[in-house]
Amino acid sequence: MAFHDVRFPANLSFGSLGGPERRTEIVALASGFEERNTPWAHARRRYDAGMGLRSLDDLAALIAFFEARAGQLHGFRWKDWSDYKSCLPSRAPAFDDQVIARGDGVQKVFALTKIYSSGPGSYVRPITKPVRDSVRAGVGGSEVFAGRHYSVDHATGVVSFADAPEAGAEITAGYEFDVPVRFDTDRIAVSVASFQAGEIPDIPVIEVRV
Template sequence: MPSFLEERLPVDVRLGMSYADDYGVQITQVSGGAEYRRLIQPFPVRSFHVNFTTDQADLWARVLALYHRAYGKFAGFRVKCRDDFSSNGMTGIPTPLDQVIPRISAGLYQLRKSYGTNGTALAGLGHPYRTIYKPVAGTLLIGRGGGPIDVGFAVSVDPTTGIVTISPPPSAGDTITAGFQFDLPCRFNSLIEVTALDPTFRDCGSIDLIELLNP
């Protein structure tokens, strides 16, 4: 059974919804009060809390239908965060030079977005990044060596994995950059309670979503 639905949550994450990024950190406090911290995973994991009331009779039904198609907490789906959906800053128009993307093998590259890049990195600390598995089709721009990629290269991207294919393969030492819009792969992390306030209004509050690191 597929564990990911290539469709977007019908409600964009915006007013009436909150989100936060967290990291896997293990903290142990000894009797003297000192803390020992261990970074378990260095990638941001976003959680969303959806709380909205709607008079659109079909909207709450579409959210509930997605919940059932996903078998509740089982399958993932796409979520667009209105505050963070672009490779250029958070919401800017993508450019070919936004993000350096790593080479997987000859001609194959993985989309990703770096965070915490305002200013110079402190010694010993890096900039975390989010692997982009769900780019928005038709938004990809590719750069090579500090400028747009030459017209002699053919570029494609798998919108279900974020893997970019460039043909012919650039040299291993070439810096490849990318601009794109993206969704986040998430799943439901709570039940959905629908409250009928009157014949037209439905309260669909307290829906929790969690990002999937490996969709």
């Protein structure tokens, strides 16, 4: 499968239904206790692209996008309006939003991540599709600048520094990001009459590993 580095129209993904999915295997023991485990290290997100359609022009744009991706064949970027920043939705990304690593004086290349914490639990999510020109970075509590101090691979989410951060220095980043996805169907079934009557087509989209 190829990945097309294009974003599904953001105005169409606004209002879509979806979010993270986990897979948990549960075994009920004879004692009444349970054993729970998961084969997934990371969540997988699902969305319904049909929920954002509001006009026949929107439907035409979606069909054009679907055809250009050859249905399920090619992946693309998706803006998850409920979770697309390194910070809270009400804030703008800042260079110290997320701690992505600590320097060791040798390593120059680091991957973007986002930490989700609640109570004693936390989850570190890899960020592989940052939005171009949205990444800000910091080293040891001070902001550094793209082009002069570091570069970003927007296809992988990797940040490469010109000089290795000194040992123990916190490496931080703030950014906007997309989710790599593909259509989870090879068929769109909708009629103009039903669409005008308010019947929304079901067009599933699912996250892919890249």
